[in-house]
Amino acid sequence: QVQLVESGGGLVQAGGSLRLSCTASGLTFNQYTIAWFRQAPGKERFFVASHVHKDGSTYYADSVKGRFTISRDIAKNTVYLQMNNLKLEDAAVYYCNAISDKDQYWGQGTQVTVSS
DSSP states (O other): OOEEEEEOOEEEETTOOEEEEEEEESSOGGGSEEEEEEEOTTSOEEEEEEEOTTTOOEEEOTTTTTTEEEEEEGGGTEEEEEEOSOOGGGOEEEEEEEEOSSOEEEOOOEEEEEEO
């Protein structure tokens, strides 16, 4: 059974930092690209960042470039999203996504709340 478990969300003041974690089980971790998406209330789910398993390339949404960093720890089957200089508009539920050529999985999400 495949599981993606996100953690690290919480309440932070604008300008602060959080580190989200996505720990995978039940799949061959290094065969999946891992991405983070976020969804604010009443809005669609949007891409935030991804780490490609084949070559380690990383990609970011323009809105988070320079503030967020995605990284992978293969030994721990975990992908991290370091979020710095958080803004009010970063508040959302953050979801972890694992995708390969054959299948795709989602985590249950972790809430990030940013206060002014």
